[in-house]
Every structure is written in C-alpha cells, then in structure tokens.
Amino acid sequence: MIRLSIIFVFILFSVSSIAGNIDSLLQIFNKTKTEKDKVDLLFQIGKEYQKVNIDSGIYYFTKAEKIADKNNIQNRRADIIKNIGNCYQAIGNLEKALEHYLKALDISLKIDSLDKKDTLNKKLSANLYHNISLIKNFQGDNNQAIRLLYESRKLRLEINDFYGLAxxxxxxxxxxxxxxGEYSKASTYFYNALDIWEKSDNKIGIADAYDYLGVISEKQNDYQRALQYYTKSLQLREKIGDEYFLSFSYNNIGVAYFHLKNYEKALEFCGKSLEIKLKTNDKLSTRNTYSNIGLIYQLQGDYELSLSYFLKTVEISEEFEDLYETTKAYINVGTTLGYLKKFESAEEYLINAFEIAKKNNYLDLLKDVTENISVVYQNTNQYEKAFNMLLLHKQISDSLFNADMIKKLTSIELNYEFEKIQATDSIRMARVAFEKEFLQNEKLNRQKIITYILIFGIIIMLIMAYLIFRTFKINQKAKQNELKSRATEIEKSLLRTQMNPHFIFNSMNSIQHFISKNDSYEAERYLSKFAKLIRFILENSSQPYVCLHDEISSLQLYLELEQLRFNYKFDFTINIDDRIDDEFIKIPPMLIQPYVENAILHGIMPKETNGRILLEVKIDEKNSVLYCNIVDDGIGREKSKELKSKNSIRHKSIGMQITNERLNFLNKESQSNIWVRIIDLENASGTRIELTIPYKDE
Structure with missing residues (x-):
C-alpha cells in the first residue's frame, strides 16, 4: 500500500525556544553563580544541542535535572525531563521516551494539585498527555491514545490555549x-484546527490543515481533490520557506499522482521528499517515502530497484522494533522477490510476515500475506499449501467484511458520543468567554471609581514632583558647572607641574650636550624620548582615563630622561604583574609620576652615593584595584626635612599639593577610593609609597 505522510506532531520544542549560540551560552554558564540560573542555562544549552546532537542534548538536560532536583526547582525539572523524553523519542527509543514523559507528568500533576492557577504548568501537563498519547497510539493502543488526548484538550480549554489545540x-x-476509518470525526477536528489558524492568519497551521484534509480525501479515494489540498499546502510552505514540512507536501503530492496513475510525477515528488528527509535524518518518514518509491518502481516493472527500496524499509522498521511496519515491509520484499522468480527467498520473507501478523492479529496484513504466499506456493508446485492459504485468505476477507459491518453499525453510537463532546466543548468555551467578559467589566468599574478618587491627588503630586525635580536639576547643574570648573583648574595645574621648566631646560641641555659631542645617535634617541613624553603629557592631561600601558610607557620615558638629566645618579626597575592586560586596564593619567619625581628629587638626589628606584604594579581582579608601590633607597623623609630646614632658600613644592587636591576631586567626582600611604623604611634607608588605584576594564 502506498504511504501518506500523516504528521503526528510530538511536542519536541517548547513554544519559547531560545535561539542562542552554544559557545556563548557556555561562557555565560561559567560565570553564573546562582543554581537557578545554572539550571536555566544548562536547559538552553540542551535545547541547542537537541537540534544537532541528541547525545549532547541528553547530557546537558540530565545535568540540569540533577541541579534542579537538588535545589527543589520542580516546575523547571518537569520541563527538563520532558525534553530528555523528546531526545529519546527523536532517536526512536520510545520506551525511554515514555518513561521520562510519565515521570515528568507525575511531577507536573503534583505541582498542579498545589497551585491550580499555574497556567504554564497546566500547559506542560497538556503537552505531556499529548506526547504520551502518540506513543500509545504508535504501540497500537489508540483507545488509550484518544483518552489521553481528551485529557490534554481539557487542560488546554481551561487555560484558553487555542494555539496548543490547533x-x-x-x-x-x-x-x-x-x-x-472514522473520517467524519477526523474532518471535524481538522476543520477546528483550520478555523483557529485562519483567524490568526497562521500560514504554517493552515498548510498543516490542508495536508490533513488532503489525506482524508485520499482515504475516501477522491485523489483529484486530495491533490488540490496538497498543492495549496505546498504553495504556502514554499512562501514561508518551511523546508522540513515541504518533504511531507512533496510526498503527499507524489502519492496523489500515484493513485492518478501518473507515475513519472509520482516519482518526481517522492524523490524531492526523500532528498529533504535524508538531510534531516527523519528515519520514520524516510521509511514511508522509501516504501512509496518501491511500490512505484514495482508497478513500472523495475523489480530490482523496487527491491532495494523495500529492503531499506525493512532495515528502518526493524531498528525501531515496529512490528506492524516490519510485517508490511516483509510482505513488500517477499512480493517483489516473487516477481523476480526468487521464490525461496520470497517464501522466507512472506512466512515471517505471516507469523508476525498471525501472532499480533493484524487481520488486514494477514489478508495480503496469505494471498501472496499462495502465489509463491503455486509457482513452486506446492499446490496443497497454496490451496490452504487461499482458504485462509477467504476466511480473513470474510472476517474483515464482518468487522467493517460491525464498525458501521456502531458508528451511530460513536458519532452521538462525539457530538456530545463537541457540544460540551462549545458550551464550556462560551461559559469561559462569558465569565471572562463579566470579570473584565466588573474590574473596569472598580478601576473607574478608584481613578476618580485618585486623579486629583495624582495631579497635585505631579505638580509637587515637577517643582522638586526642577529645583534638583538647577542645583545639580550648578554643582556640575562648579565641578567642571574645578576639574579644568586642576588639569591646568597638573599640566604645569608635568611641564616642569627645570626638567625641560635640563633635558634640552643634555640633548644639546650630545649634539656638541657629535653623538648624533644619543641626541636623536633622547630627543625622540623627550618628544614622546611631551606628546603624552599634552594629549592625556585632559583625558579622564588612559590605558595602563601608556601610563607605564610615559613613566619609563620620564625616568630615562631624569637619568640623563642627573648623569645616571640612579637606576630603576619597573615590575608589572603578569596577570595585568595593560592594553585594556584604564586609570586616571599622571597619578604615579608626581610620587616618582618626589622620590628622585627628595630621596635619591641628596644621597651621596647612587640610588635605586623600584616601581611595582599588582592587580586585585576581584575588587578591580591596582596596587602601585614606589620604593627608593634614598635618605628618607626625616633626613629630607632636616636638609630643607637648613636650606636658606625655601622651595615651596606645589606638585604634591596639586596631586592631593586631584585625588580628593577624583574620589568625590567618580565615587572612587584612591588612597596613598607613605612608609619610612627601617634605618632611614628610603621610602615606600603605596598607591591604591581603582581601574576600569574595557
């Protein structure tokens, strides 16, 4: 029998799927601290993997489920377990899928018993009833499947989930x-779905409904009408680029052409369907298309090619342990082998099909297989066996006829029950709509009364708020102007301290000294350094932040020029923490230089012997703080004060005064916590300055 693509839709993905990048989700997960956020991220990672790698999807879902269970996050846990079931269903492990669906449903129903108003949980329960019902139907228990679907429908009506119904x-x-074979009931449900989709202009849903109505037309042998429905569906799917479900439309159009005996068109569309299904690795629907193509080639007399497709259907049916489909596949293979005169192999396949059909009471398949076995026995001169099979074929045909008659006689009762259910649905939906409208009107009336009472008070409050806000803005603007003015003054003062006339004059003298000695290399080298330093000072004195790399580079230039200026009176070392990425860490400019200058002028220069300066920069990533230590082995603060007091010419240093004002300003303006600590080393052997500087990471 030629196979139609009936789309049983398992709820494999939740409505609000998160389209994300797996790598970025993993990066976020590694920084996540709360258990709930970890569960959510692992769930999203599992959803992404579910589309491309089922095993990885199961791994991340299982990991999320364990954390959810440990932290009693039950609603999310139920959804996670459902998705594990989806993964197993996708690879054909229906037993494991059913196990997880039932486990998730048990959790979901317990949550519902505690909170009847949890609509998301009710929707989850409805989805689980649906998925369980389809597995039950797949296993042959369609009565149980229908009962479960009625439970799903009941929940969806309670929460007005018309999308889920459709x-x-x-x-x-x-x-x-x-x-x-109950086409009247089937049509009613498909038209119910079509009505919802047309009202919401959902083209994918409309296309699905056309496919279903086409299948019903085909079941009733109205192939031309079926082709019209399938073509409408195909046109919609092509417009919206729905490639996966295009394969179903192609397959169904191929089937319609098959029944209309246009085999070339049938092969063309079945081939298009197969090409898409092989890409998506959808084995079950691929099996149906293999079977269809095999039957077409069989009717065209190309038995070898037909056999190759039927053998593929056997392989897939056996893999999924689908006894009914395996039996059908055996019959097709056996029949084709008979056409090829390979009667021994044909008999083996047909006898296997006969045994399975007999054991499982597949009367429709027993009817086909007994007729085909009889033909094989006739061709191998086993006439008694052929006769017995024909008798059995006749008995089964009569039994099926009687079963059809019984079905027709009970159809009136079934239709009556169906109409009662439909009427109940209509009354329930009308009652829900009326209650909803009544509650909305009552709520609106209460809101009007409250609005009239509060409106005057709100107006007064708005006027007061405006006046307060206006006063606040005026004060803020004045304060900002004052801060900007003070910032400009500090920047100018800072620039003046950095552009120390003595420093510039001595640096230029040193460069002139190299030129007079014809030492053009040294002159050029130091002139280049001097120019770079001046450029840095001019460019960055007005910038709120500079990268640490530039700040350290300028300090190194400054120290090298001071070495030259004071005839290499000191050596220096700069140590930067290896964890520091100095291109991205930013600090206020020229914070460190005044302290380095102070160490040189007041610590090293009064010393009789050569000195040494150590500059260390370390990082505290947790608190986003840099620790900068400036250590000199100079004469120390006490000795420096003593020398200053003896000096008749008093030098008033404004550099440190401006620096202190600037620190106070920065701490106040940007809510920073820059602080300085000065430590006298033992035995008057120098000074240690500790700077703590918050940084920006960009």
Whole structure:
C-alpha cells in the first residue's frame, strides 16, 4: 500500500525556544553563580544541542535535572525531563521516551494539585498527555491514545490555549480517528484546527490543515481533490520557506499522482521528499517515502530497484522494533522477490510476515500475506499449501467484511458520543468567554471609581514632583558647572607641574650636550624620548582615563630622561604583574609620576652615593584595584626635612599639593577610593609609597 505522510506532531520544542549560540551560552554558564540560573542555562544549552546532537542534548538536560532536583526547582525539572523524553523519542527509543514523559507528568500533576492557577504548568501537563498519547497510539493502543488526548484538550480549554489545540491536540485526534476509518470525526477536528489558524492568519497551521484534509480525501479515494489540498499546502510552505514540512507536501503530492496513475510525477515528488528527509535524518518518514518509491518502481516493472527500496524499509522498521511496519515491509520484499522468480527467498520473507501478523492479529496484513504466499506456493508446485492459504485468505476477507459491518453499525453510537463532546466543548468555551467578559467589566468599574478618587491627588503630586525635580536639576547643574570648573583648574595645574621648566631646560641641555659631542645617535634617541613624553603629557592631561600601558610607557620615558638629566645618579626597575592586560586596564593619567619625581628629587638626589628606584604594579581582579608601590633607597623623609630646614632658600613644592587636591576631586567626582600611604623604611634607608588605584576594564 502506498504511504501518506500523516504528521503526528510530538511536542519536541517548547513554544519559547531560545535561539542562542552554544559557545556563548557556555561562557555565560561559567560565570553564573546562582543554581537557578545554572539550571536555566544548562536547559538552553540542551535545547541547542537537541537540534544537532541528541547525545549532547541528553547530557546537558540530565545535568540540569540533577541541579534542579537538588535545589527543589520542580516546575523547571518537569520541563527538563520532558525534553530528555523528546531526545529519546527523536532517536526512536520510545520506551525511554515514555518513561521520562510519565515521570515528568507525575511531577507536573503534583505541582498542579498545589497551585491550580499555574497556567504554564497546566500547559506542560497538556503537552505531556499529548506526547504520551502518540506513543500509545504508535504501540497500537489508540483507545488509550484518544483518552489521553481528551485529557490534554481539557487542560488546554481551561487555560484558553487555542494555539496548543490547533497545533497539537486537534490534528492528533483527527489523525487517530482517520486511522480508525472514522473520517467524519477526523474532518471535524481538522476543520477546528483550520478555523483557529485562519483567524490568526497562521500560514504554517493552515498548510498543516490542508495536508490533513488532503489525506482524508485520499482515504475516501477522491485523489483529484486530495491533490488540490496538497498543492495549496505546498504553495504556502514554499512562501514561508518551511523546508522540513515541504518533504511531507512533496510526498503527499507524489502519492496523489500515484493513485492518478501518473507515475513519472509520482516519482518526481517522492524523490524531492526523500532528498529533504535524508538531510534531516527523519528515519520514520524516510521509511514511508522509501516504501512509496518501491511500490512505484514495482508497478513500472523495475523489480530490482523496487527491491532495494523495500529492503531499506525493512532495515528502518526493524531498528525501531515496529512490528506492524516490519510485517508490511516483509510482505513488500517477499512480493517483489516473487516477481523476480526468487521464490525461496520470497517464501522466507512472506512466512515471517505471516507469523508476525498471525501472532499480533493484524487481520488486514494477514489478508495480503496469505494471498501472496499462495502465489509463491503455486509457482513452486506446492499446490496443497497454496490451496490452504487461499482458504485462509477467504476466511480473513470474510472476517474483515464482518468487522467493517460491525464498525458501521456502531458508528451511530460513536458519532452521538462525539457530538456530545463537541457540544460540551462549545458550551464550556462560551461559559469561559462569558465569565471572562463579566470579570473584565466588573474590574473596569472598580478601576473607574478608584481613578476618580485618585486623579486629583495624582495631579497635585505631579505638580509637587515637577517643582522638586526642577529645583534638583538647577542645583545639580550648578554643582556640575562648579565641578567642571574645578576639574579644568586642576588639569591646568597638573599640566604645569608635568611641564616642569627645570626638567625641560635640563633635558634640552643634555640633548644639546650630545649634539656638541657629535653623538648624533644619543641626541636623536633622547630627543625622540623627550618628544614622546611631551606628546603624552599634552594629549592625556585632559583625558579622564588612559590605558595602563601608556601610563607605564610615559613613566619609563620620564625616568630615562631624569637619568640623563642627573648623569645616571640612579637606576630603576619597573615590575608589572603578569596577570595585568595593560592594553585594556584604564586609570586616571599622571597619578604615579608626581610620587616618582618626589622620590628622585627628595630621596635619591641628596644621597651621596647612587640610588635605586623600584616601581611595582599588582592587580586585585576581584575588587578591580591596582596596587602601585614606589620604593627608593634614598635618605628618607626625616633626613629630607632636616636638609630643607637648613636650606636658606625655601622651595615651596606645589606638585604634591596639586596631586592631593586631584585625588580628593577624583574620589568625590567618580565615587572612587584612591588612597596613598607613605612608609619610612627601617634605618632611614628610603621610602615606600603605596598607591591604591581603582581601574576600569574595557
């Protein structure tokens, strides 16, 4: 029998899927601290992997479920377990899928018993009932499948989940009733779904409904009408680029052409369907298309090619342990082998099909296989066996006829029950709509009364708020102007201290000294350094922040020029913490230089012997702080004060005064916590200055 693509839609992905990049999600996860956020991120990572790598999806879902269970996050846990079931369903492990769906449903129903108003949980329960029902139907228990779908429908009606009814519940009920041959009920459910989709202009849903109605037309042998429905569906899917479900439309159009005996067109569209299904690794629907193509080639007399496709259907059916489909595949292979005159192999496949069909009471398949075995026995001169099989074929045909009659006689009762259910649904939906409208009107009336009472007070409050806000803005603007003015003054003062006339004059003298000695290399080298330092000072004195790399580079230039200026009176070392990325860490400019200058002028220069300066920069990443230590082995602060007091010419240093004012300003303006500590080393052997500087990481 040629196979239609009936789309049983498992709820594999939640409505609000997170399209994200796996790598970026993993990076966020590594920085996440709360357990709930970890569960959510692992769940999203699992959803991404679920589309491309089922095993990885199961791994991350399982990891998320363990954390959710440990921290009693039950609603998310139920959803995670459902998705693990989806993964197992996708690879054909229906037993494991069913196990996880039932476990998730148990958790979800317990949550519902505690909180009847949790609509998200009710939707999850409805989805789980749906998925369980489809597995039950797949296992042959369509009565249980319908009962479960009614439970799903009941929950969806409670929460007005018309989307879920249209995309899942109604199509699945229609498909199962269609399998049972109850086309009137099936059509009603498909039209219910179509009505919802047309009202919301959902083209994907409309296309699905057209496919279902086409299948029903085909079941009733109206192939031309079926082709019209399938073509409408195809046109919609092509417009929206729905490639995966295009494969179903192609397959169904191919089937319609098959029944219309246009085999070339049938092969063309079935081939298009197969090409897409092989890309998506959808084995179950691929099997159906293999079977269709095999039957077409069989009718065209190309038995070898037909056999190759039927053998593929055997392989997939056995892999999924689908006894009914395996039996059908055996019959197709056996029949084709008979056409090829390979009667021994044909008999083996047909006998296997006969045994399975007999054991499982597949009467429709027993009818086909007994007829085909009889033909094989006739061709191998086993006439008694051929006769017995024909007798059995006749008995089964009569039994099926009687079963059809019984089905027709009970159809009135079934339709009556169905109409009662439909009427109940309509009354329930009308009651829900009325109650909702009544509650909304009552709420609106209360809101009007409250609004009239509060409106005068709100106006007064708005006027007061405006006046307060206006006063605040005026004060803020004045304060900002004052801060800007003070910042400008400090920047100018800072620039003046950095552009120390003595420093510039001595640096230029040193460069002139090299020129007079014809030492052009040294002159050029130091002139270049001097120019770089001046440029840095001019460029960055007005900038709020500079990168640490530039600050350290300028300090090194400054120290090298001071070495030259004072005839290499001191050596220096700069140590930077290896963890520091100095290109991205930013600090206020020229904070460190005044302290280095102070160490040279008041610590090293009065010393009789050569000195040494150590500059260390370390990082505290947790608190975003740099620790800068400036250590000299000079004469120390006490000795320096003593020398200054003896000096008849008093030098008033404004550099440190401006620096202190600047620190106070920065701490106040940017809510920073820059602080300085000066430590006298033991035995008057120098001074240690500790600077703590918050930084920006960009």
């Amino acid at each position: 995309v899942f519940t109604y199509p699945s009920l229609g498909a199962i009733y269609m399998e049972r």
